Amino acid sequence: MQFLSSRSLVALALGVLLATSAFAAATVGQTAPDFTVTDMDGKTHKLSDFQGKYVVLEWLNYGCPFVGKHYNSGNMQALQKEWTSKGVVWLSVISSREGQQGYSTPEKAKTDYKAKNSAATTVILDSKGTLGKAYGAATTPHMYVIGPNGNLLYNGGIDDKATTEVADVKTSKNYVSAALTEAMAGKPVTMAKSQPYGCNVKY
Amino acid sequence: MVGVTSPFRSVASPITGDWVLGLGSARLARWNGTKAAMRTAKNMRFFLTILLLVALASAGMAQVPGTAAPAAKDSSPHSEATLGAEFSTVVPGEEVTLALRIKLEPEWHCYWLNPGDAGMAASIRWQLPESITVGELQYPAPHYIPTPPLASYGYEDEVLLLMDARVAAGLKPGTKLELKGRADWLVCKEVCLPAREEIALTLTVGEEIEENLAWAPAIAKTRAALPTPATEIEGMRVRAARTEDGYVLAIETPEAAALARQDVRFFPQDQQVLTHAAPQERRAGPGLLTLSLVESEFANQPAERLRGVLTLPESSSWKQGAQVHAVTFEAPVEALGSIALQAATPAGDGLSSTLLVVLVSAFIGGMILNLMPCVFPVLSLKIMSFVQQAGDDRAKIRNHGFVFTFGVLASFWALAGLLLLLRAGGSQLGWGFQLQSPAFVAFVALLIFGLGLNLAGVFEVGMSLTRLGSAGGAAQGYGGSFFSGVLATAVATPCTAPFMGSALGYAIAQPATTSMLVFTALGAGMATPYMVLSLYPRMLSFLPRPGAWMETLKQVLSFPLFATAIWLLWVFGLQTGIDGAAGLLLAMLLLAIAGWIVGKWNVYAISGRTRLVTRATAILALAVGLGFAWNASQQAAPTVTGGGSGKSASAWQTYSDAKLEGLLASQHTVFVDFTAAWCLTCQVNKRTVLHRDAAMNAFAEKGVELLVADWTNKDPEIAAKIESLGRSGVPVYALYKRGARQPVLLPEILTEGILLEALADLPAKPVAPETLSQR
Numbered sequence: 001m002q003f004l005s006s007r008s009l010v011a012l013a014l015g016v017l018l019a020t021s022a023f024a025a026a027t028v029g030q031t032a033p034d035f036t037v038t039d040m041d042g043k044t045h046k047l048s049d050f051q052g053k054y055v056v057l058e059w060l061n062y063g064c065p066f067v068g069k070h071y072n073s074g075n076m077q078a079l080q081k082e083w084t085s086k087g088v089v090w091l092s093v094i095s096s097r098e099g100q101q102g103y104s105t106p107e108k109a110k111t112d113y114k115a116k117n118s119a120a121t122t123v124i125l126d127s128k129g130t131l132g133k134a135y136g137a138a139t140t141p142h143m144y145v146i147g148p149n150g151n152l153l154y155n156g157g158i159d160d161k162a163t164t165e166v167a168d169v170k171t172s173k174n175y176v177s178a179a180l181t182e183a184m185a186g187k188p189v190t191m192a193k194s195q196p197y198g199c200n201v202k203y
Numbered sequence: 204m205v206g207v208t209s210p211f212r213s214v215a216s217p218i219t220g221d222w223v224l225g226l227g228s229a230r231l232a233r234w235n236g237t238k239a240a241m242r243t244a245k246n247m248r249f250f251l252t253i254l255l256l257v258a259l260a261s262a263g264m265a266q267v268p269g270t271a272a273p274a275a276k277d278s279s280p281h282s283e284a285t286l287g288a289e290f291s292t293v294v295p296g297e298e299v300t301l302a303l304r305i306k307l308e309p310e311w312h313c314y315w316l317n318p319g320d321a322g323m324a325a326s327i328r329w330q331l332p333e334s335i336t337v338g339e340l341q342y343p344a345p346h347y348i349p350t351p352p353l354a355s356y357g358y359e360d361e362v363l364l365l366m367d368a369r370v371a372a373g374l375k376p377g378t379k380l381e382l383k384g385r386a387d388w389l390v391c392k393e394v395c396l397p398a399r400e401e402i403a404l405t406l407t408v409g410e411e412i413e414e415n416l417a418w419a420p421a422i423a424k425t426r427a428a429l430p431t432p433a434t435e436i437e438g439m440r441v442r443a444a445r446t447e448d449g450y451v452l453a454i455e456t457p458e459a460a461a462l463a464r465q466d467v468r469f470f471p472q473d474q475q476v477l478t479h480a481a482p483q484e485r486r487a488g489p490g491l492l493t494l495s496l497v498e499s500e501f502a503n504q505p506a507e508r509l510r511g512v513l514t515l516p517e518s519s520s521w522k523q524g525a526q527v528h529a530v531t532f533e534a535p536v537e538a539l540g541s542i543a544l545q546a547a548t549p550a551g552d553g554l555s556s557t558l559l560v561v562l563v564s565a566f567i568g569g570m571i572l573n574l575m576p577c578v579f580p581v582l583s584l585k586i587m588s589f590v591q592q593a594g595d596d597r598a599k600i601r602n603h604g605f606v607f608t609f610g611v612l613a614s615f616w617a618l619a620g621l622l623l624l625l626r627a628g629g630s631q632l633g634w635g636f637q638l639q640s641p642a643f644v645a646f647v648a649l650l651i652f653g654l655g656l657n658l659a660g661v662f663e664v665g666m667s668l669t670r671l672g673s674a675g676g677a678a679q680g681y682g683g684s685f686f687s688g689v690l691a692t693a694v695a696t697p698c699t700a701p702f703m704g705s706a707l708g709y710a711i712a713q714p715a716t717t718s719m720l721v722f723t724a725l726g727a728g729m730a731t732p733y734m735v736l737s738l739y740p741r742m743l744s745f746l747p748r749p750g751a752w753m754e755t756l757k758q759v760l761s762f763p764l765f766a767t768a769i770w771l772l773w774v775f776g777l778q779t780g781i782d783g784a785a786g787l788l789l790a791m792l793l794l795a796i797a798g799w800i801v802g803k804w805n806v807y808a809i810s811g812r813t814r815l816v817t818r819a820t821a822i823l824a825l826a827v828g829l830g831f832a833w834n835a836s837q838q839a840a841p842t843v844t845g846g847g848s849g850k851s852a853s854a855w856q857t858y859s860d861a862k863l864e865g866l867l868a869s870q871h872t873v874f875v876d877f878t879a880a881w882c883l884t885c886q887v888n889k890r891t892v893l894h895r896d897a898a899m900n901a902f903a904e905k906g907v908e909l910l911v912a913d914w915t916n917k918d919p920e921i922a923a924k925i926e927s928l929g930r931s932g933v934p935v936y937a938l939y940k941r942g943a944r945q946p947v948l949l950p951e952i953l954t955e956g957i958l959l960e961a962l963a964d965l966p967a968k969p970v971a972p973e974t975l976s977q978r
Contacts (some may be wrong), residue, residue: 063394064322064395069471100393101394138320139321139353140321155500165387193502194503195475198397200355202393
């Protein structure tokens, strides 16, 4: 009776350790991991700079059909407009690595931003995946809502319809809007976690 | 919320509630949308070309039923979907299986019902005639597609998603059923692209079904490979429990030993339950595999049930003799404690926590040893001595308990040390080795019989005989307690071979320290009841006060001892035959006479000469008795090894690795009896089961080749084979079914029912291989 060798066990344990440390997820109800990132204009942002404001993180890849559903229907832009007008900082994050699908240079990001009529506060370029991995972003679109005190309020999918069908946008329940609405009314967020859907983030 | 499909044939419970993902929305209801979009002229031409080609291929058939119509090709990049059916002509009121075939370019994949961290399952929006209803999509077992740090569940190359359709009754023959729909799925490589295809299929209603040869074989193959419900596999059961960071699956399966090193993977059907990319830590033990699962960070509450698919590599199976790579199950999540005992069964995979489990098993096993027929009488003797000492100093009782425990432990250490020494010396040795000596059995039988006489009141030596160490008669020597511990262990060993085989099999293959630990746990378990009684003398107060009843109890306790003596005599008889048994009975008679003399002429009531004569006679009787016993133990058993008597002997061939390999290679079913002359259980099984007519007839009927591996002389080839089967001693009964490399191991204590049941599963005797074999 020979089972797993001790060497493979050590490797397994190491693997688990590495996987968990490198891909630490942000936890709802706890302080969201701080970050220092650069946007498409070369400007540096820190999470702590936005203290007192709600922050939405939106993982973005224009080439992903699930993202396409929300941009082609105008849903994402409408959300961005609605919430930024209420003082929310909306950061779209591109974590595709250089050479991977969806990778974006600052110039391309700016062109796309205009072409798509994006109303996000700005687009963060995270080609090293530092921000994505710190938050455990799995898919595009994967959405996070951070409260004014820096606590994570929402982590998950954008809505409840994991399809690429534009028609589904109208009938779906948007979790980001729901979280922001509840939080701003001083209520606890009912749906604070959901399975994010979409395409893999191309780390 | 759209209707959600179930991937399995028999798990048809629709998912209710607010699932985040709208997976696999194959709808039962007909599509209420507008007519399908007109195809472009170009696509129409393409369609006609295909029709023409298929028509030609089907040799003049007037119509081309059951053929898919590829359309709007551009809508499905890097993949293609077609719709087909197993029959081209269907019968009213009957079922027909449809299939959506998705073909993918290399490196592209599409998704299972639960796509994992990203992706989307396929779905069909139907536009169906009234006269046909189409069931849910049935998904084959998915593949694990790692994209670190994430993971997806899906398919590469090609997949067939099956649907059961029912044709309405009362349709006229010749009616054409036009099935139309739109398939939607997602293909991903690095990029994900939505894919969509208009699908269509025409079925003709007829009086008899007509197979569609282009589809039927592929559909049949896919159907056969669909996950089987675990409940349909004999002996298989999957349980789930909550752990600190997720869940544990306890998979009870007779195949656990064979699958211990296989890559078992669980695919959860539901989202927001597990972290899809987390490793599923696997442990294995006899009859049990466990998988540790990490909870999803998106889980809003613990799951009430786990359901999904358990897969194995293509080369292995959940069911002996069948190709079952995937099973489905649904298990309520229980409290961890409720399956802890189950989880305590595995014999380890080298993890220290598993070692702990083994030690706990050994400890429990040790306690159970107290109930074995060869130990129980000693237990009663020991309880007797507790009763007797209850009036004594408590500290003294405790000390006796400690010494007794030490005696048990020392014996186990001695046994382990001996075993290790012999193992180190290269000697191939199994447990139960003491039984190889009939003299040992005779000695124990006489000892037990003598103790029985003593208890029955034939003679009195105080309780000194029960504490064999104090042969001089000292009533409370610590040596006596120590030695009764040793005695308890010594008489226990014949029982341990069949009952502790697994734990010892584990221990013997482990490093010396592990073996010693296991033996220590066994000993500790065995001594615990005594220890507890001596540590908490208050419990002794539950025992009745000493009195006249003790004499009665003492006499009653002689009966289990006599029963044990009979059992040992039977063992001895099996080893030495009827003459040997008679010799031992004679020895017992002489022992009884010696005892009677000692009892009749009480040592305190007689004077010098009588004393001398009676004691001399008693000693002579004892000596002659021992002589008979010794002589009897030298008798050769009539059926030593290898074969038995008469017709059954000829059917059994002598085992060798080469012979087994040869028989297996030539597609024979083979039964191997690993046995030894000194193995009691083996002999019993041989006489009561294996060499009986019922078994021999069943073997002959199924064309089973019979091999006997005789381990009496510690053949190293056989020892290696036994070890490779995960056992350390005989008996081992291995049934190699035709074409199977891994045998089914039958229980060590065999009954006719067990054997015949195992054989009943086999197909009848094959004609060709039998006539071709060179026997």
